Amino acid sequence: MPETILEISHLRKLYDDLRVFEDLSLTVHEGEVIVIVGPSGCGKSTLLRCINALEDIQGGEIRLRGEPVSKENRNLQSIRQKIGMVFQNYELFPHMTVLDNIMLAPVKAQGRKKEEVREEALDLLKRVGLESKADSYPRQLSGGQKQRTAIVRALCMHPEILLFDEVTAALDPEMVREVLEVILDLANQGKTMLVVTHEMQFARAIADRVIFLDEGRICEEGTPDGFFDEPKTERARKFLNTFTFERKGAKN
Amino acid sequence: MDQEFIAEYIPLYREAAVLTVKIGFAGIAAAILLGLICEITDYFRIPVLKRVVAVYIELSRNTPLLIQLFFIYYGLPKLGIHTNAEVCGVAGLAFLGGSYMAEAFRSGVEAIDAIQEESAYSLGLSRFQTIRYVLLPQALTISAPALIANVIFLLKETSVFSAISLMDLMFTAKDLIGLYYSTTESLVLLVVFYLLILLPVSILGSVMERRLRYAGFGV
Secondary structure (H helix, E strand, C coil), rough: CCEEEEEEEEEEEEEEEEEEEEEEEEEECCCCEEECCCCCCCCHHHHHHHCCCCCCCCCEEECCCEEEEECCCHHHHHHHEEEEEEECCCCCCCCCCHHHHEEEEHHCCCCCCCHHHHHHHHHHHHHCHHHCCCCHHHHHHCCCHHHHHHHHHHHHCCCCCCEEEEECCCCHHHHHHHHHHHHHHHHHHHCCEEEEEHHHHHHHHCCEEEEEEEECCCEEEEEEHHHHHHCCCHHHHHHHHCCCCCCCCCCC | CHHHHHHHHHHHHHHHHHHHHHHHHHHHHHHHHHHHHHHHHHCCCCCCCHHHHHHHHHHHHCCCHHHHHHHHHHHHHCCCCCCCHHHHHHHHHHHHHHHHHHHHHHHHHHHCHHHHHHHHHHHCCCHHHHHHHHHHHHHHHHHHHHHHHHHHHHHHHHHHHHCCCCCCCHHHHHHHHHHHHHHHHHHHHHHCCCCCHHHHHHHHHHHHHHHHCCCCCCC
């Protein structure tokens, strides 16, 4: 059994009166790619935000390699450095060039040498086909290029786990592919990842394990083939049906 | 128009302009500092002080500078604080401008999406680093037009300084009109000197705005 990287146990999360998670547990092993799917409002994004302590939790525990992830932990900053997060709307820093966006945290937060970080950043940019954009500002990039930059920015921190929060939801269809290919490539390199997505074909291709979240509970969990071909629960079947279309009348 | 008169009194206006600029910029610098302190108090939600700032901002924005100056000029001595008119002018401008500057800074800070901050935290940056490298540069860029407009506004407000017998441009013009009935010449000189002060500030302001828009502030 590979080593456990992330362990969520009995997570409880409330927004005022709204119950998001009552008792959610999930274990992520090293090198595993977990895809989380589910209807909107089921808590997918909130779960990722909890893992990064961007949200307060009301009960349970989240541990990264045994160390608690919480706002009370004095080491939160260094834990967050081990958790890479990619947001739906990129969240690049608009006043910095692509290269500065990538270098900021490794240099300032991790205290690494500028030259070494620059070299790595340029190398990573080259791998995602953006070597010519190093000195561009985010506003000069397309959505897909921005998202690839955001992925490189997360990667440059050498995170133990990467969280992808609907990273293609804001993109034009043609740009979706270039971003998903980068993520697929990371999966092939054995990176540990938690991916929230609405791209079902992509989910099937990349996942080691699919988790179907509904109303804050893990409704179903399984291998991608098992989940997509023979969902066990009625709820999952209904959800998957929303992605297929059928025309009742004859086509002439 | 009497050109001889104009030539004769240009030096007097120049002196007054120097005084206006001196007090104006000292007051503006103090106002920026005060505004920054107010915004920091507000941003970090410092208890009690935050309330004081809120009261100050309403008081400062909703009373005319002339009345503020009277309170400072005639009120401070009654509290046992004796200063000269120049210090009162600087203090008055700072009191008025502080709230405007604070509001300009606040609009900049509030215009940044909360998720930018989260993005910085998720990269493992500390709160200070997040403010220094992510929030402040963006806030200043957004605030720049409002800050520059405030500078120009405050420089123009200096025209009420004559009320506390500071020999500024307005005082000089009124004085000359009173002495020689030279209304046209005195007023033309007044306008020209105000333009000489304000136009460069205005032009410099727009250049700075353009530069700041995408400035990186270095990493």
